[in-house]
Amino acid sequence: MTTTSNPQAAQPAESAGPTEPAGPVEGAQPARPGRDIPDNVRNVLVIMTDQHRTDTIGCLGNPHAQTPVIDAMGENGFAFTNCYTPTAICTPARASLLTGKLPRKHQVLANPEWNIAYQTAIPLGTWTYTQALRDHGYNVGIVGKYHCGPNLPDQFGMDDDSYWGAENPVGNEKYVAWLEKNNLPPVKAHDLWRGKLPGNRDGHIIAARLDQPEEATFERFLADRAIEKLREYAADWKKDSKPFSLDVHFFGPHLPYFLPDEWFDLIDPETVTLPENFGDSLIGKPPIQQNYATYWSTSSFTNEQWKKLIAVYWGYVAMIDFEIGRIMDVARELGVLDDTAVFFCADHGEFTGSHRMNDKGPAMYDDIYNVPFIAHIPGVSTVGRSDAFTSLIDLPATVLDIAGLDPSLVEDGRSIVDLTRGQEVPDWRENIVCEFHGHHFPLQQRMLRTRDFKLVVNHESINELYDLRVDPAEMNNVYTVPVYDQIRRELATELYRQLRERGDHSFAKWMAAMTDFDIPLVNTARSDLDKVLSD
Numbered sequence: 001m002t003t004t005s006n007p008q009a010a011q012p013a014e015s016a017g018p019t020e021p022a023g024p025v026e027g028a029q030p031a032r033p034g035r036d037i038p039d040n041v042r043n044v045l046v047i048m049t050d051q052h053r054t055d056t057i058g059c060l061g062n063p064h065a066q067t068p069v070i071d072a073m074g075e076n077g078f079a080f081t082n083c084y085t086p087t088a089i090c091t092p093a094r095a096s097l098l099t100g101k102l103p104r105k106h107q108v109l110a111n112p113e114w115n116i117a118y119q120t121a122i123p124l125g126t127w128t129y130t131q132a133l134r135d136h137g138y139n140v141g142i143v144g145k146y147h148c149g150p151n152l153p154d155q156f157g158m159d160d161d162s163y164w165g166a167e168n169p170v171g172n173e174k175y176v177a178w179l180e181k182n183n184l185p186p187v188k189a190h191d192l193w194r195g196k197l198p199g200n201r202d203g204h205i206i207a208a209r210l211d212q213p214e215e216a217t218f219e220r221f222l223a224d225r226a227i228e229k230l231r232e233y234a235a236d237w238k239k240d241s242k243p244f245s246l247d248v249h250f251f252g253p254h255l256p257y258f259l260p261d262e263w264f265d266l267i268d269p270e271t272v273t274l275p276e277n278f279g280d281s282l283i284g285k286p287p288i289q290q291n292y293a294t295y296w297s298t299s300s301f302t303n304e305q306w307k308k309l310i311a312v313y314w315g316y317v318a319m320i321d322f323e324i325g326r327i328m329d330v331a332r333e334l335g336v337l338d339d340t341a342v343f344f345c346a347d348h349g350e351f352t353g354s355h356r357m358n359d360k361g362p363a364m365y366d367d368i369y370n371v372p373f374i375a376h377i378p379g380v381s382t383v384g385r386s387d388a389f390t391s392l393i394d395l396p397a398t399v400l401d402i403a404g405l406d407p408s409l410v411e412d413g414r415s416i417v418d419l420t421r422g423q424e425v426p427d428w429r430e431n432i433v434c435e436f437h438g439h440h441f442p443l444q445q446r447m448l449r450t451r452d453f454k455l456v457v458n459h460e461s462i463n464e465l466y467d468l469r470v471d472p473a474e475m476n477n478v479y480t481v482p483v484y485d486q487i488r489r490e491l492a493t494e495l496y497r498q499l500r501e502r503g504d505h506s507f508a509k510w511m512a513a514m515t516d517f518d519i520p521l522v523n524t525a526r527s528d529l530d531k532v533l534s535d
Contacts, residue, residue: 002387037402037417038379042243043340044399045230045331047324049317050090050145051254051360052346054081054372056317064271066318069325070374073344077376078420079385084432084449085392086412088348088360088368089439090147090166091120093392097347098128098148098156100396100410102435104504109437112149113166116442121149122156129396129410131157133245136403139233143226144249158247161225168218168251168258175221184216189258193309195297203297206358207257207264207312214260214319222250223323227330234334245399248327253316255350255359257309263319267311274303274310277367277473280355284477286461288362288443289355296351296358306353313352337378341402343395344374355474361439364447364456364464365474369434377402381420388419389429389449412502433498446507448495455491459510465491492517 058065059074060081086096087103095101095108099122103109112120122128134140134157142153146162153160163169170187179186188211195203214220226248233244257264282289293299301309324344331337349368351357360368373390375381375398393413401407401415418425436445444459454474456464465479465488478484492515499508512519 037377040339041341041378041380041402042404043233043237043336044245044343044402045340046245046247046343046345046395046399047327048145048247048249048344049253049320049346049372050249050251051348051350052317052372053313053349053352053367054370056253056314057372059374060372062314064267065314066266067321069321069328070344070372073342073374073376074385076383077342077374078381078383078422080373080375080388080390080416080419081385082387082432083345083371083373083390083392084369084434085346085348085371087435087437088364089436090347091149092437093347094146094148095122096393096412097395098122098130099126100129100393100413102393102412102502103437104435104502105412108149110439110442111147111166114440116438116440118437118442121151124151124155126156127409128156129400130245132400132405132409133157133403136405137242138403139236139242139244139246141229141233141244142247142249143229144222144247145251146249159229161229162249163222163251165251167254167256170218175218178221178224179216182216185212187212187218187258193301193305193312196300197297198294203300204358205256207255207259207309209264210258210260212260214262214322217260217319219250219252219320219323222248223326226327230327230330230336231334234331234336237336237339238334243403245403250320250323252320253313253350255313257312257316259312259316259319263315264312266315266318269304269307269311272307272310272314274306275354275367275473277354277365277475278303278306278356280473280475282356284462285464286362286458288461289357292361292363293356298353298356298358301353310352313350339378341375341377341399343376343398344372345392345395346371347392362436362443362445364434364436364445364454366449366454369447369449375416375420377417377420380417382422384422386419386422387451388425389432390416390419391432431494433495433502435504444507446495446499446504446511448491448498450491453487453491455488455495457492457495457507457511457515459507459514463515489517493519 054060058067059071085093091111092103095106099106107119109118110116130140141159143161153162189208191209193207194205197203236242354367394416397407397410397413397415401417407415431450434447446457448455452469454466463479464477466474496511
C-alpha cells in the first residue's frame with residue numbers, strides 16, 4: 001500500500017466565517033469511546049455521480065478535463081486511486097452503500113427496470129447506515145438519484161427528495177413545475193448520436209444536443225434542490241447543534257449525454273486520445289463481450305466520431321462539476337465546511353468505447369469497476385492519495401465513524417478515517433473481490449484484483465487473467481498461458497477462500513469443481529448425508 005500525504009495540510013478548510021463547535025445532540029446516543037475526530041466535525045456531505053470513469057477528472061490524471069471543483073477536493077483532500085465498486089450495476093452498488101453489505105448478501109442484484117427475476121428492492125426493516133444516523137439524532141436526507149427499488153428513502157431514515165429512473169427523469173412533475181416557475185424552456189433535443197444495429201436498424205441513443213440553456217437542465221434543478229436542503233440542515237446545525245448527513249446524487253454522466261451546446265462542445269475532440277483498449281479484438285475472451293459490442297453498436301462510429309463522443313462525455317462531467325461548485329459555494333457561505341466531512345464518489349464507471357463497449361455489463365474491467373473516491377475530513381485528512389484497495393462499502397463505515405458510532409456496524413466495509421491521515425492501517429486489504437450477477441439477463445462473474453493481476457471467473461464461459469504489470473489496459477487474456485499457471489492457481493485459491501468467507505458458497509463450489517487448483521470440493525449445502533460418510 002502506497003500513501004503520499006502532506007501532514008501540514010490536516011488543518012480545517014477555509015470557510016466564510018467561524019463556526020461554533022457542536023454540543024451534544026438531544027436524545028442522541030453517546031459518541032463512541034476513543035473517537036479521534038474533532039468534536040465539531042459531525043456533518044457529512046456525500047456527492048455521488050453515476051457511471052463515472054476515473055480518467056475524466058483532472059486531479060486523477062486527465063490533463064484535458066475541466067473539473068476545477070472536484071480537482072480542488074482532490075488537491076485539498078485525500079484521493080483513493082484503487083477504489084472499487086462491489087458490482088458495476090447501479091441498483092446493487094447503491095444498495096451496498098446503504099446496507100453496508102455485499103450484493104450477494106443484500107440480494108438486490110439487478111436494476112428494477114430490467115426485471116430479470118432478481119429481488120430489486122431493499123426489504124423493509126433492513127439495517128441501513130442512514131437509519132442508524134437518524135436514530136443517533138441526525139438530519140438525514142437524499143437529493144437526486146436513489147435507484148434502490150420501490151421501498152423509498154423515507155423508509156430507511158432519510159428525508160426523501162429522490163427521483164425515479166436510471167436516466168435523468170425529465171418528465172418528473174417537480175422538474176416540469178420548476179421549469180415553468182422559472183420561465184425556462186422544456187426539454188427538447190436535436191443532433192441525436194445513435195449507433196446502428198444489424199440490419200441497419202436504429203440502435204441506442206448515445207448523445208444529443210439540448211435545446212435548453214444550462215440553467216434549465218435537470219442537473220441545475222438537482223443542485224438547486226440540494227442547496228435548499230443544505231440551507232435547511234445548516235440552520236438546524238447552527239441553531240440547535242443538530243448534525244446532518246446529506247447525499248446529493250446526480251444522474252449523470254450516465255448515458256445518454258444530453259447537453260446544452262456550450263457543454264456539448266466544451267472539450268476539443270482533438271485533445272482526446274482513444275484509450276489503448278479501444279481497439280480490443282476481444283479474441284480469447286468471453287463471447288458475451290463481442291455480443292455487447294454489437295448491442296451497443298460501437299463499430300458503427302468512426303474513430304473521429306468516438307473522439308467527439310468521449311469529448312461530450314467529458315463535457316457532461318464538467319457540467320456536473322460546475323453544479324457541484326454551486327453547492328460547495330453555498331456550504332462555504334453558510335460556514336459549515338469546517339464542520340463537515342465531504343466525500344465525492346461514483347457508483348461505477350463507464351466503457352465509452354473501451355473494449356469496444358458502452359455503458360456497463362458482463363465484463364469486469366477497471367473501466368467500470370474502478371471508481372473515483374475523494375475524502376476531506378476537516379482536522380483529520382492530510383492532503384494526499386493512497387493506492388490502498390478501498391470499496392464503496394467503506395463509505396458508510398466512515399460516516400458512522402465520523403458520527404461517533406461503531407463503524408463495525410457496517411458488515412462488509414471499514415472506516416477510511418485513519419487512511420486519510422496518511423497512516424498505514426494494520427490488516428488492510430491486499431486485494432479486492434467484486435461480483436456481478438447480470439444486467440439484461442442473469443449472469444454470474446467473480447473477480448479478484450491485486451496490484452499486479454486480475455482474475456475473472458465466468459461460470460459459463462472462458463475465464464480471464466490479466467497481467468496488469470505489462471497490460472494495464474487488460475487487452476490480453478493469459479489465463480491459459482503456461483508461464484502463468486502458478487499465478488493463476490494462487491489467485492484462484494485466494495478468490496475461492498474469500499468467496500467461502502463471505503458466504504458466496506454456490507459460486508465457490510462451482511469454482512472448486514471447474515477451476516484447476518488444489519482445493520477439496522466442499523458440500524456447502526451442509527446436507528445431513530455428509531455426517532454419515534466415513535473417512
